Amino acid sequence: MRIAVLGGDGYCGWATALYLSSKGHTVAIVDNFARRQWDHELGVQTLTPIRPLTERLKTWYELTGKVIELFVGDVSEYDFISSVMKSFEPEAVVHFAEQRSAPYSMIDHKHAVFTQVNNVVGTLNLLFAVREIDPDCHIVKLGTMGEYGTPNIDIEEGYLTIEHNGRTDTLPFPKQPGSFYHLSKVHDSHNIMFTCKVWGLRATDLNQGVVYGTVTDEVLMDEALINRFDYDEVFGTVLNRFCAQAAIGSPLTVYGKGGQTRGFLDIRDTVRCIELACLNPAKRGEFRVFNQFTEQFSVLELAQAVKSVAKEMGLRVEIDHLPDPRVEAESHYYNAKHSKLADLGLEPHLLSNSLVDSLINIALQYRDRIDPALFTPQVNWRAARNERRTGNV
Ligand code: NAD
Ligand code: USQ
Numbered sequence: 001m002r003i004a005v006l007g008g009d010g011y012c013g014w015a016t017a018l019y020l021s022s023k024g025h026t027v028a029i030v031d032n033f034a035r036r037q038w039d040h041e042l043g044v045q046t047l048t049p050i051r052p053l054t055e056r057l058k059t060w061y062e063l064t065g066k067v068i069e070l071f072v073g074d075v076s077e078y079d080f081i082s083s084v085m086k087s088f089e090p091e092a093v094v095h096f097a098e099q100r101s102a103p104y105s106m107i108d109h110k111h112a113v114f115t116q117v118n119n120v121v122g123t124l125n126l127l128f129a130v131r132e133i134d135p136d137c138h139i140v141k142l143g144t145m146g147e148y149g150t151p152n153i154d155i156e157e158g159y160l161t162i163e164h165n166g167r168t169d170t171l172p173f174p175k176q177p178g179s180f181y182h183l184s185k186v187h188d189s190h191n192i193m194f195t196c197k198v199w200g201l202r203a204t205d206l207n208q209g210v211v212y213g214t215v216t217d218e219v220l221m222d223e224a225l226i227n228r229f230d231y232d233e234v235f236g237t238v239l240n241r242f243c244a245q246a247a248i249g250s251p252l253t254v255y256g257k258g259g260q261t262r263g264f265l266d267i268r269d270t271v272r273c274i275e276l277a278c279l280n281p282a283k284r285g286e287f288r289v290f291n292q293f294t295e296q297f298s299v300l301e302l303a304q305a306v307k308s309v310a311k312e313m314g315l316r317v318e319i320d321h322l323p324d325p326r327v328e329a330e331s332h333y334y335n336a337k338h339s340k341l342a343d344l345g346l347e348p349h350l351l352s353n354s355l356v357d358s359l360i361n362i363a364l365q366y367r368d369r370i371d372p373a374l375f376t377p378q379v380n381w382r383a384a385r386n387e388r389r390t391g392n393v
Pocket of ligand 1: 009010013035074076096100122145209211212
């Protein structure tokens with residue numbers, strides 16, 4: 001297939017672009033390097049020394065003979081994304097190109113507005129470009145499990161059948177997102193659903209859980225292909241952060257009681273889910289929703305797992321309970337369905353001690369690049385002022 005990967009220089013996008021290319025698909029990456037800029041703005045860097053995208057692509061070509069085309073530009077500029085659609089003529093567009101950090105979106109007014117404009121306008125542009133240039137093209141959109149929040153009932157895959165006053169209907173599952181970032185994904189979902197209905201577009205919204213890991217078969221082929229491993233308080237996701245903390249003997253930063261339960265998946269499953277969605281497109285007019293995660297854990301369970309693996313490795317690690325900087329339930333019911341990708345053939349890589357061990361080992365390998373100051377949360381959901389507020393976007 002011809003597949004455009006928007007956000008292909010990022011964490012999920014880079015692994016996905018290489019995986020799809022290795023599987024024989026014709027791949028193009030679209031990115032404006034915004035994420036590298038946000039790292040500069042915040043004074044953070046990935047634990048792993050990622051190379052410039054042109055060097056990554058050159059190395060991929062030298063190793064495999066496969067060309068990944070590159071379009072550098074901003075998806076929130078309509079002329080750019082419509083020219084990409086015209087020139088590359090994708091059969092599927094995988095859309096990762098958004099500002100994806102909840103803390104970043106909660107820094108202040110400027111960062112909240114930027115997040116929502118970047119994400120919502122980018123997705124709207126894609127919808128209009130697909131409608132204008134090739135309405136048959138399948139949109140594979142990265143959403144988030146965080147769109148649903150943590151309701152006190154089972155979470156379904158996108159839709160809920162409700163009986164109300166004697167009548168029954170199947171409606172979008174209620175959304176209770178927990179940050180301006182997560183809200184941007186809800187707004188995207190509504191816009192995509194609407195355009196599937198009125199223009200007959202085809203789309204799959206992948207409500208992905210929290211991703212962990214950094215290694216896929218393809219990035220292992222050469223150091224120049226190495227993927228991101230974010231551990232800072234703004235972009236680092238929880239398990240990756242805990243492994244970096246364990247590597248340097250820093251206490252694991254559990255927010256509050258650590259009863260926050262989320263869906264998780266290995267980045268090796270992210271890339272497979274994307275290919276499965278592309279190979280099995282939604283029908284014209286269909287807005288399909290898959291919950292893309294493989295297991296659920298509480299934050300405290302993850303901290304205990306990391307602590308115990310670290311102990312076997314001879315590392316002494318403590319668990320700290322910090323005041324939760326976010327507004328979220330610290331203990332709650334959580335049972336989210338996730339069978340649709342398995343029905344399409346996903347065989348998950350479940351979290352194992354050996355995976356945690358390998359992540360801690362990667363962190364040990366690059367331990368000199370770890371700045372422990374970046375473990376401390378600085379963005380507080382409740383406070384009008386915070387340490388990050390001086391940054392400019
Ligand atoms: P990332 O920040 O590593 O990558 C995003 C990429 O998109 C970056 O390379 C960035 O430069 C690019 N980008 C952003 N805005 C752009 C724009 N306007 N034009 C062009 N390029 C733009 O993020 P990630 O972790 O790879 O996440 C990718 C997607 O998956 C996001 O949409 C995110 O919401 C979703 N997701 C991620 C996770 C996770 O745990 N990482 C979990 C669930 C969902
Ligand atoms: N947490 C800690 N300690 C930490 C970091 C996080 O206790 O050091 C807690 C948070 O309070 C939260 C949970 O761990 O309850 C997950 O936080 P996270 O930062 O790992 O993930 P989150 O902010 O939810 O966002 C990430 C991605 C985002 C994606 C989302 C999927 O950055 O792009 O949408 O995971 S989901 O959580 O399903 O919404």
